[in-house]
Amino acid sequence: MTTVRFSKISQQADEFATQIMQAAQVLGLSIDDEQVLAILRYLDGLLLWGKAYNLTAITDPKEALIKHIFDCMAIVPDLPLADRGQVRLLDIGTGAGLPSVIIAILRPDWQVSALDSNQKKIRFIRQLASELALKNITPIASRIEHHHADFAKTYQVITSRAFASLQDFVALAMPCLADDGVLYAMKGKNPTDEELASLADWHISVKPISVPQLDDSRCVVYLQK
Secondary structure, three states, rough: OOOOOOOOOOOOOHHHHHHHHHHHHHHOOOHHHHHHHHHHHHHHHHHOOOOOOOOOOOHHHHHHHHHHHHHHOOHHOOOOOOOOOEEEEEEEEOOOOOHHHHHHHHOOOOOEEEOOOOHHHHHHHHHHHHHHHOOOEEEEEEEEHHHHOOOOOOOOEEEOOOOOOHHHHHHHHHHHHHEEEEEEEEEOOOOOOOOHOOOOOEEEEEEEEOOOOOOOOOOEEEOOO
């Protein structure tokens, strides 16, 4: 990676490349050198434009690597329909592209839509996607409520890292979910019994996720009609 020019991680690029490969091995992910480089360039862009575009409050490269990159890599092996190609995925409230950009890099066979109402953040994703030649990601500047009409029942997988409330996520995502689709929510703590009771019409399963080099608890919630 030493021949690639970085703005924010130049001194750590080789170390981070090794750690990304190690994280992928721990997670059971298949990853090649081009994907590692794409992740590094995304991380560098995230840190470079973080303040100007209000992308992330994290400024330390190692912390961003763990709390953003590894956190999103950790969900990829357990994505619904992971054994299928050509899956259509929507990431609601994607912000700076987490997890949508990481999913697009690691699953080039999937079509990923990255949706957020913040125009600056979508411009950042669009620019980075162009620089990384990511052909399988579509940045969309819109609120999910306005996305419903044109994309009803379009997506087989809908993800979110942003919603505090499972109820809100389900209510907003459901109109865009294919009949056989799956909602996939990234969470810190496990949902409460009260939250689960309010979604009694859904088949719900919760799986703990181990993020490399992170001690905090993480889980993912699967919801299917």
